[in-house]
Amino acid sequence: MDAPAPGSGEGPEDPYALNNSASAVLDDHGIVVGWSERAQEHLGYLPEEVLGRPAIEFLFDERAREAVLDAVAAYEHEGGWSGVLPVLHRSGRRVELGFRARAVVRAGPAREWFLVVAPAEEVLRWETDRSVLDGLFRRSPIGLSVHAPDLGILRINRALARFTQLSTAEIRGRRIGDFLIGPDVETIETRLRRVLETGAPLIFTEQPCRLRSDPDHERVVSVSAFRMEDPSGEILGVTQLVEDVTDRYRARRRLALLNRASARIGTTLDLGRTTSELAEAAVPDLADAVSVDLLESVARGDETAEEASGQVRRMAVHSVVPEALQVMYSAGEVFRFDPRTPQARCLAEQQPILEPVLRSSPGWYFQDPERTQRALSLDAHSLIVVPLTARGLLLGLLSLWRAKRPEPFEEDDLTLAEEFAARAALCIDNARRYTQQHRAALTLQRSLLPQELPEHSAVEVAHLYLPADPATGVGGDWFDVIPLSGARVALVVGDVVGHGLHAAATMGRLRTAVHTLAGLDYAPDEVLSHLDDLVNRLAEEQEPADGRPGGRQIVGATCLYAVYDPTSRRCTLARAGHLPPAVVASDGTVSLPDLPEGPPLGLGGLPFESAELELAEGSLLALYTDGLVEARGLDLDLGLARLREALSGPGGSLQETCAAVQEALLPDHPPDDVALLLARTRVLAPEQVASWELPAEPSAASRARDLTEATLTGWGLEELAFTAELVVSELVTNAYRYGGGKPVTLRLIRDRSLICEVSDSSSTAPHLRRARTTDEGGRGLFLVAQLTDRWGTRYTRDGKTVWTEFPLAAAATSRSRAGA
Structure with a gap:
């Protein structure tokens, strides 16, 4: 490295040095008796023009002359004087020069003055450099140390002496390790050696350190260093500037910690996950061990919290000290804090507690004495307990321990912990409120779904229903089996x-409507048409009172409606924007029938079409919602392929098939509701059904009674024969009277009840009415309603069918009484 040139301004060179300055000699009367070549260079006067003349004549003006006389008089007793004066150059211009005058005493009373002169600009720069150096070592608040090439300390300033708690004399000749401890010493020395070797400076590098005089407190210093060289380039050592930035570092770290905590806490509305995020955010930057405890009522999501002395549930625990995890309550445990603990006081007073030094206990007390003793043996030396409160409600508390790091908690740490707790408490309360609302919605949803599916002779059924992920909220999927x-x-x-x-709620209304429409025996496409009208009316009800569309709730739905007849093995289906069902044949072949795809419910005005399938006995019909085959972004084709594979697996019970489908398509909790309904078809045996076509003649009713009596006798239902004959006779008579002269069909079905059906080509519905005493007719249907368990009318393309049902239990009761 090139040395700075003399006078280049890069170093504090003395401008009054003989090789840099001009000089002159004055006698005791102020007459110039000596004049140097440099003086001639500065002022332009030749020696013969100056020697013998009063020096005061060369000053620029009278004020300068008076200033010199006053200064000489004031400083004469000190034997010298210095200052800056304006001097007249030979060319007539003004030159500012710095003077340093010393009295030289000759033999006897004679005395001379030796003047050293330099340009005022250089003098000012030199004085400034001297002041800076003096300030660095005496008044600078930033520590400074000068090291020899072997890193021995040559000199330190007063600021660094205060930091190390050693005087400048005591530390001279020592090394860094004499006042710092730990691995930080080696790190600092390694960096200084690198500066010595490379010449590259070290700039504002933060470094933790511990003083031997105060090993329990970690400090952070900002270090800058540069290599020292003489003008010839020889390395003299290294100088480092040391600033204690502990407070600034901790403030920055706390701010960064709060920012990270804000981003990490409350990412979901799950109560357990939120409390875990709080514990993980505080370790290890703030504490060595953390626990989050909520009042048991809060953990359940209740609106009203228990008393502060009530039970708490450990929601989360996190620690970098393995021994602590072995004795602390685990997540999920429910307990009460011992009254002696700071946690109990915190709950009772709802005030934060800071114990920088735990003299007897870390605040762990258990009902098990042995566990308490093991907890007390842990080297936890500092504790903070902060209540978790939000919107005036006490939710629980946050406990933080320090055991691994030596420095105890301070007031700033308590402030940070309170900020942590305040932000986390809002997230916890939001999660609690959401848990409460989600549970209410889930309860409503479950109450609206069928609790138990009825047993039916037509099908064997099983179902799978999985509510959505709590973060998504309950959905509106539903399923049903309606006789x-x-x-x-x-x-x-x-x-x-x-x-x-x-x-x-919308799902509940639609399900109720489907039950009502099914009870009216509408065809599947007609059911969907009526549901479409209902959804449109629901959407109109959602219009806000002020007419603005912003407050309107979107109302829409999809639906698949199928009707299976076990006597004909025919299944009639219609769908409104819904996925088609899967049909599994007896040989395991899976197909997706190509059904007409109607529009989703709520579009209004568009038609729905039905399709009819003939299903062999033992066929499996799978109806499902889109959450099953499109879970977590699964491609629809891939989802349907997995469904086919799961349904075509080895034959087993329907519950086993549901489990196989769930395992194949829903290994995790679904983000959307999932409904799956499996139905294995059955067929009524021929001996359970009897059907006749009766000609439209007056004897049709008599013929119907005879056929009914004979059939019921063959079925062992003689006890129902008389009642059934009356009903059949009335229905056939009405069909003969209003059927337009076309044949009438009578059908008897022995199932869980006795079913009697009379079909004709008329579309006129019979009406039940009470006949007056003077009426000759009108009592037939009234008798039918009184004698049967249920009755009704359904319409077909060719007319209508009036049906009745008799409970078989009545026949069984009659037989038992007869036997007794």
């Missing part, structure tokens, strides 16, 4: 748009 007249059964699945209470 119909004529031993038929309706199978339904549907899905309401959206999530939450609104979707669950």
Whole structure:
């Protein structure tokens, strides 16, 4: 490295040095008696022009002359004087020069003055450099140390002496390790050696350190260093500037910690996950061990908290000290804090507690004495307990321990912990409120779904229902199995748009409507048409009072409605924007029938079409919602392929098939509701059904009574024969009277009840009425209603069918009485 040139301004060179300055000699009367070549260079005067003349003549003006006389008089007794004066150059211009005058005493009373002169600009720069150096070592608040090439300390300033708690004399000749401890010493020396070797400076590098005089407190210093060289380039050592930035570092770290905590805490509305995020955010930057405890009522999501002395549930625990995890309550445990603990006081007073030094106990007391003793043996020396409160409600508390790091908690740490707790408490309370609302919505949803599916002769059924992930909210998926007249059964699945209470309530209304429409024996496409009208009306009800569309809830749904008849093995289906069912044949072949795809419910005005399938006995019909085959972004084709594979597996019970489908398509909790309804078809045996076509003649009713009596006798239902004959006779008579002269069909079905059906080509529905005493007719249907368990009318393309049901239990009771 090139040395700075003399006078270059890069170093504090003395401008009054003989090789840099001009000089002159004055006698005791102020007459110039000596004049140097440098003086001639500065002022332009030749020696013969100056010698013998009064020096005061060369000053620029009278004020300068008076200033010199006053200064000489004031400083004469000190034997010298210095200052800056304006001097007249030979060319007539003004030159500012710095003077340093010393009295030289000759033999006897004679005395001379030796003047050293330098440009005022250089003098000012030199004085400034001297002041800076003096300030660095005496008044600078930043520590400074000068090291020899072997890193021995040559000199330190007063600031560094205060930091190390050693005087400048005591530390001279020592090394860094004489006042610092730990691995930080080696790190600092390694960095200084690198500066010595490379010449590259070290700039504002933060470094933790511990003083031997105070080993329990970690400090952070900012270090800058540079290599020292003489003008020839020889390395003299290294100088480092040391600033104690502990407070600034901790403030920055706390701010960064709060920012990270804000980003990490409350990412979900799950109560357990939120408390775990709080514990993980505080370790290890703030504490060595953390526990989060909530009042048991809060953990359950209740609105009202228990008393502060009540039970708490450990929601989360996190520690970098393995021994602590072995004795602390685990997540999920429910307990009460011992009254002696700071935690109990914190709950009772709802005030934060800081114990920088734990003299007897870390605040761990257990009902098990042995566990308490093991906990007390842990080297936890500092504790903070902060209540978790939000919106005026006490939720629980946050406990933080220090055991691994030596420095105890301070007031700033308590402030940080309170900020942690305040932010986390809001997230916890939000999660609690959401848990409460989600549970209410889930309860509503479950109450609206069928609790138990009825047993039916037409099908064997099983179902799978999984509510959505709590973060998504409950949905509007539903399923149903509805018994119909004529031993038929309706199978339904549907899905309401959206999530939450609104979707669950809408689902309940649609399910109720489907039951009502099914009871009226509408065809599947007619059921969907009526549901479409209902959804449109629901959407209109959601319009806000002010007419603005912003407050409107989206109302829409999809639905698949199927009716299976076990006597004909025919299944009639219609769908409204829903996925088609899967049909599994007896040989395991899986197919997706190509059904007409109607629009989703709520679009209005678009038609729905039905399709009819003939299913062999033992066929499996799978109805499902889209959450099953599109879980977590699964491609629809891939989802349907997995469904086919799961349904075509080895034959087993329907519950086993549901489990196989769940394992194949839903290994994790689904983000959306999932409904799956499996139905294995059955067929009524020929001996359970009897059907006749009766000609439209007056004897049809008599013929119907005879056939009914003979059939019921063959079935062992003689006890029902008389009642059934009356009903059949009335129905056939009405059909003969209003059927337009066309044949009438009578059908008897022996199932869980005795079913009597009379079909004709008329579309006129019979009406039940009470006949007056003077009326000659009108009592037939009234008798039918009184004698049967249920009765009704369903319409077909060719007319209508009036049906009745007799409970077989009545026949069984009659037989038992007869036997007794």
